[in-house]
Amino acid sequence: MMLNIKDLYAKVEEKDILKGLSIEVKPGEVHAIMGPNGSGKSTMGNVLSGRPGYEATAGSVTFKGQDLLEMETEERAREGLFLAFQYPVEIPGVSNMEFLKAAVDAKRKHQGLEEMSSVDFLKLARETCKRVNLDASFLKRGVNEGFSGGEKKRNEIMQMMLLEPELCILDETDSGLDIDALQVVADGVNAMRDGKRSFLVVTHYQRLLDYIVPDYVHVLAGGRIVKSGDKSLALELEAKGYGWLESEVV
Amino acid sequence: MSDFQQTALQLAEQQQSPEWLNSLREQGASTWAKASWPTRKTENWKYLSLAPLQQYQQLGWGAAADSHALDEVEQLQLDATRLVFINGRFSSEHSSALPAGVVRFGEADDEQRTLISQHLGRVVDSERHLFAALSNAWAADGVLVHVPRGQRLEKPIYVVNISTPQRTPVAASQRLLVVLEDNAEVELIEHYASDVHAQNGFVNSLTEVVVGNNAQVQHYRINLEQEDLLHVGGVHVNLQRDARFHGFTLAQGSRLKRIDYQVNMLGEGAHLDLNGIYLPRNRQVIDYHTNVEHCVPHCTSNEVFRGIIGDSAKAVFNGRIHIHPQAQKTLAELSNKNLLTSRTAEINTKPELEIYADDVRCAHGATISQLDETSMYYLQSRGVSKADAITMLSFGFINELLNQVPEQAVQDYLRPRLVSLFGQASETVGQIGYE
Numbered sequence: 001m002m003l004n005i006k007d008l009y010a011k012v013e014e015k016d017i018l019k020g021l022s023i024e025v026k027p028g029e030v031h032a033i034m035g036p037n038g039s040g041k042s043t044m045g046n047v048l049s050g051r052p053g054y055e056a057t058a059g060s061v062t063f064k065g066q067d068l069l070e071m072e073t074e075e076r077a078r079e080g081l082f083l084a085f086q087y088p089v090e091i092p093g094v095s096n097m098e099f100l101k102a103a104v105d106a107k108r109k110h111q112g113l114e115e116m117s118s119v120d121f122l123k124l125a126r127e128t129c130k131r132v133n134l135d136a137s138f139l140k141r142g143v144n145e146g147f148s149g150g151e152k153k154r155n156e157i158m159q160m161m162l163l164e165p166e167l168c169i170l171d172e173t174d175s176g177l178d179i180d181a182l183q184v185v186a187d188g189v190n191a192m193r194d195g196k197r198s199f200l201v202v203t204h205y206q207r208l209l210d211y212i213v214p215d216y217v218h219v220l221a222g223g224r225i226v227k228s229g230d231k232s233l234a235l236e237l238e239a240k241g242y243g244w245l246e247s248e249v250v
Numbered sequence: 251m252s253d254f255q256q257t258a259l260q261l262a263e264q265q266q267s268p269e270w271l272n273s274l275r276e277q278g279a280s281t282w283a284k285a286s287w288p289t290r291k292t293e294n295w296k297y298l299s300l301a302p303l304q305q306y307q308q309l310g311w312g313a314a315a316d317s318h319a320l321d322e323v324e325q326l327q328l329d330a331t332r333l334v335f336i337n338g339r340f341s342s343e344h345s346s347a348l349p350a351g352v353v354r355f356g357e358a359d360d361e362q363r364t365l366i367s368q369h370l371g372r373v374v375d376s377e378r379h380l381f382a383a384l385s386n387a388w389a390a391d392g393v394l395v396h397v398p399r400g401q402r403l404e405k406p407i408y409v410v411n412i413s414t415p416q417r418t419p420v421a422a423s424q425r426l427l428v429v430l431e432d433n434a435e436v437e438l439i440e441h442y443a444s445d446v447h448a449q450n451g452f453v454n455s456l457t458e459v460v461v462g463n464n465a466q467v468q469h470y471r472i473n474l475e476q477e478d479l480l481h482v483g484g485v486h487v488n489l490q491r492d493a494r495f496h497g498f499t500l501a502q503g504s505r506l507k508r509i510d511y512q513v514n515m516l517g518e519g520a521h522l523d524l525n526g527i528y529l530p531r532n533r534q535v536i537d538y539h540t541n542v543e544h545c546v547p548h549c550t551s552n553e554v555f556r557g558i559i560g561d562s563a564k565a566v567f568n569g570r571i572h573i574h575p576q577a578q579k580t581l582a583e584l585s586n587k588n589l590l591t592s593r594t595a596e597i598n599t600k601p602e603l604e605i606y607a608d609d610v611r612c613a614h615g616a617t618i619s620q621l622d623e624t625s626m627y628y629l630q631s632r633g634v635s636k637a638d639a640i641t642m643l644s645f646g647f648i649n650e651l652l653n654q655v656p657e658q659a660v661q662d663y664l665r666p667r668l669v670s671l672f673g674q675a676s677e678t679v680g681q682i683g684y685e
Contacts, residue, residue, distance in 0.1 A: 049631050051627050051631070052627060073627065074630045074631075074634060074635055074636070077630070077633035085628070089625050089627075089628040091625050091629075091646060092646065092650055093646030093648070093649040093650040094642050094646035099632070099642070102632075102634045102638060103629075103632035103633050106633035106634050106635065106638070107633045110633070142650075143628075163632065
């Protein structure tokens with residue numbers, strides 16, 4: 001099992017957001033999580049990645065058989081969990097290159113590998129930039145500093161490619177993207193689908209799922225999964241909206 | 251008179267100096283002796299205690315010595331005319347041959363003496379700057395950099411001041427006079443360094459810069475001495491019409507460190523930009539006072555200072571901009587941002603605007619903050635350790651200014667040294683090539 005979330009409760013700033021969330025993700029699976037605003041989609045991603053202030057109060061999460069909630073934020077990342085942020089953070093003064101190398105080296109160190117030489121890394125980073133259609137000059141700029149919305153999201157995908165995580169959580173990576181940018185993001189994700197790597201794709205819009213075809217679709221409402229199905233569920237949601245599910249929320 | 255004032259006057263009597271500097275020395279000694287010693291109630295010294303100076307039981311002049319700091323200084327790889335002073339003594343052994351126009355006071359010819367007499371102690375107002383009066387009283391050795399009309403010194407002038415551990419505390423007086431005639435250009439680097447062992451000395455430094463019409467100065471002042479070395483210094487600049495002064499200053503703290511910048515806009519179209527970084531740690535203090543006098547119309551000034559204050563250190567930043575009634579169309583900006591990395595760190599920041607003209611544009615701001623939590627989380631969510639994240643974010647805070655340093659050799663020298671200040675786990679940051 002890649003990820004097993006069992007009856008998870010979590011609160012943010014004293015407010016209960018997740019109320020009995022359960023999902024099982026096996027290696028190689030792509031799960032889409034859909035749901036109305038405020039249903040707890042982003043909270044789920046943040047709790048899983050270990051954001052300070054997002055506190056699990058009950059339930060359990062195991063990641064590759066380990067207790068995820070006991071792990072530090074950076075440990076989770078090094079073990080192969082990756083969250084593509086809904087709102088990537090701008091860090092002026094820290095170059096993208098420096099940031100990416102620090103991240104890759106941290107992971108390699110964790111795996112008992114040597115750090116990459118600056119030359120090798122630069123080469124790899126440039127190639128990866130190309131794959132997400134970002135100019136290599138972005139490497140020299142501050143992390144996300146002055147990037148457009150689409151550039152920020154593509155930078156997230158680039159990080160994902162460099163870090164080669166085992167579990168990728170995409171938090172509304174499609175929001176605010178035009179079709180071209182969406183295509184780039186989806187191509188990146190699809191290229192990484194190798195039958196072993198798992199994805200949790202959080203989205204508000206069905207549109208993304210035309211490009212990244214999920215194995216399962218879950219509807220999150222009121223802090224828990226209220227309905228699960230295959231990709232046809234997404235189409236149904238698109239057609240009917242979320243209103244018809246409200247009766248199913250306790 | 252305070253103990254230190256007396257000690258300092260005794261030291262002046264022990265000096266050997268060229269006779270033609272006597273009147274300046276006497277004038278300085280007299281101003282110094284008459285001055286009332288600053289206390290916490292003295293506005294200019296409100297947040298900085300001069301007590302460490304009063305604690306000297308004995309203070310003498312230093313002697314030249316070998317220093318490991320020289321190896322360190324060699325790391326700044328710059329093709330420059332280098333002048334090395336060790337404990338205030340000129341070291342010809344470690345210095346370059348001097349080009350025309352660059353001379354030590356004691357070796358100045360008649361023409362140069364005239365030039366020195368004409369300007370030395372005249373850019374600075376020693377009635378207002380107590381330690382400038384002391385510098386005048388101690389005027390003996392020093393360096394004149396004179397660039398004639400329309401010329402540019404081929405190589406930068408690199409003045410290195412090194413303090414070494416001595417059996418008893420030593421004083422050093424550093425004096426630099428720069429005179430640029432119209433349309434002249436020069437790049438200057440002042441570098442204060444020391445051995446890593448306890449110093450317990452005192453350096454009083456004063457730089458005066460006269461910038462003629464449409465002339466340009468690129469000036470750097472790096473204070474990276476050991477924390478037991480006390481330092482009071484000043485950079486005083488007169489800018490004539492269309493003259494430009496581009497300054498960069500960086501300092502660690504010490505038990506007592508005070509650096510003043512005074513820039514007088516005397517001709518229309520003059521421009522100042524000054525970027526500064528201060529990084530006190532442990533129990534160090536650092537006090538920057540800047541004062542820009544906009545005396546005439548159409549001048550521009552832009553100051554950006556950033557500080558990272560750690561442990562139980564204390565920093566003071568006082569940025570005054572004075573716009574005189576006739577100085578219409580002035581553009582003046584001042585920004586001071588501070589990062590406190592510990593609960594016991596202290597910053598006293600005061601932007602001080604005095605505007606007496608009505609058609610000017612002025613902006614100033616000061617901020618004090620801690621490391622951004624969201625940025626910390628973002629870095630950690632990518633596997634970066636907390637310690638590395640702190641290092642990267644702290645360094646990033648000042649790296650924005652470092653990136654603007656035009657002299658690449660200075661950037662390359664400072665970057666790894668600054669990174670090493672921000673924690674042990676810094677190896678990831680230092681090795682990235684910033685081509």
